[in-house]
Amino acid sequence: MDTEKKKLLGMLFSVLDHHVYGARIRKIAGSMHLSLMAIQEEFVRYNLGTHDAIGNEVYKSIANRFVLHIHNLIDGSWHQDRQAVITKFVSEVNAKNVIDVGFGVPTRYVEDLVLQSDDMEVTFLDMYDSAFAFSEHLLDFWSSNWRDKIFFKKINMDLDNICGDYDLYIFQDSIEHTKNPAKVLRETVMGAANNARFIISLPIGPIFPRHYMEWLGDRDARLWVEGCGLKIEKEQSVYTKPEVDLFAKQIDPKYHDLYFLCSKQR
Ligand SMILES: C[S@@+](CC[C@H](N)C(=O)[O-])C[C@H]1O[C@@H](n2cnc3c(N)ncnc32)[C@H](O)[C@@H]1O
Numbered sequence: 001m002d003t004e005k006k007k008l009l010g011m012l013f014s015v016l017d018h019h020v021y022g023a024r025i026r027k028i029a030g031s032m033h034l035s036l037m038a039i040q041e042e043f044v045r046y047n048l049g050t051h052d053a054i055g056n057e058v059y060k061s062i063a064n065r066f067v068l069h070i071h072n073l074i075d076g077s078w079h080q081d082r083q084a085v086i087t088k089f090v091s092e093v094n095a096k097n098v099i100d101v102g103f104g105v106p107t108r109y110v111e112d113l114v115l116q117s118d119d120m121e122v123t124f125l126d127m128y129d130s131a132f133a134f135s136e137h138l139l140d141f142w143s144s145n146w147r148d149k150i151f152f153k154k155i156n157m158d159l160d161n162i163c164g165d166y167d168l169y170i171f172q173d174s175i176e177h178t179k180n181p182a183k184v185l186r187e188t189v190m191g192a193a194n195n196a197r198f199i200i201s202l203p204i205g206p207i208f209p210r211h212y213m214e215w216l217g218d219r220d221a222r223l224w225v226e227g228c229g230l231k232i233e234k235e236q237s238v239y240t241k242p243e244v245d246l247f248a249k250q251i252d253p254k255y256h257d258l259y260f261l262c263s264k265q266r
Helices: 003-016 021-031 038-049 061-072 079-092 108-114 127-140 180-192 219-226 246-250
Strands: 098-101 121-126 150-154 170-171 197-204 230-239 256-264
Touching: 003 021, 003 038, 003 061, 021 038, 021 061, 021 079, 021 127, 021 230, 038 150, 061 079, 079 108, 079 170, 079 197, 079 256, 108 121, 121 127, 127 150, 150 180, 197 219, 197 230, 219 230, 219 256
Parallel strands: 098 121, 098 170, 121 150, 170 197
Antiparallel strands: 197 256, 230 256
C-alpha cells in the first residue's frame, strides 16, 4: 500500500476507532445498511481525487455524506478550523432563523449553538437526498427534539431560487458548486430583508473539479462578494495543513478558504 493511502486510512480509523464518534458512525452505517468497507472506499476515492464522478454527483451517495462527517471529526484538520470559524461568526450574528445552503452534513455550530438555543432554527438546503437521510440519523444522536428547530429544503441552486426570509444566509464552500454563482448570490441578496446577514466562504486558489468559478486571490474574492451586493464586515482565512489534510498535497500550497461575514449594501 502506498504511503498516501496508508496515511489516509490512519486518519479514517482515528475517527472510526474513537469510542464515541466511531461507535456512533458504525451504528448509523448499520441502520442505513452501509458497510464500513463502502465508507472506506469512498473516503479514499474522494480524498485521493480518483472518483469516477467528475461533477457534483460525487455528493449523491450516502457513503460520501459519511466521508464529509468523518472529515469534520479529524483532529487538527482544516475541516475543524473551518467549523470553528463558522461557529464564531454564527454566534456573533445572533440570528434566529438561519439557512445553510449546500450544508453538506450537520456541523459543530448546529450542535453547539442551534441545538442549545431556545429560539434559533436552521433550514438545511441541499440538492441530494443523501444529505437529509444522513442528517436525520446523526441528529437523532444529537437531540431528541431537533425536528422542532431543524428543517430540510431540497433545492438545486442551478434551477430554483433560494426563496424564504432568513436572518442569516450561510454559503460555506457551496456557491462555487452552482453553474452561475454570481446570479444565485445576487438574487439571494436582493430577495433578503435589509437587515439580513450573510456568511460566505470561498476557496481561494486554482479551480477544482466540481467548481464553476475560481478566485485566485483574496482581493478577487472581496471584489466579487461586493459586486453581488454585500458589504464585508469581517473576514478570516483558514489554511490547509498538508501534514493533516492529505488532499492539500495535491493542490496549491497557498490554497485557503476565505470567510466573510457580510450585510446587505444600503
Ligand atoms: C463542498 S460541499 C460543502 C458542504 C458544507 N457546506 C461544508 O462546507 O462543509 C458542497 C455541498 O453543496 C451541495 N450542492 C452542490 N451543488 C448544489 C446545487 N446546485 N444546489 C444545491 N446544493 C448543491 C452538495 O450536495 C454538497 O453538500
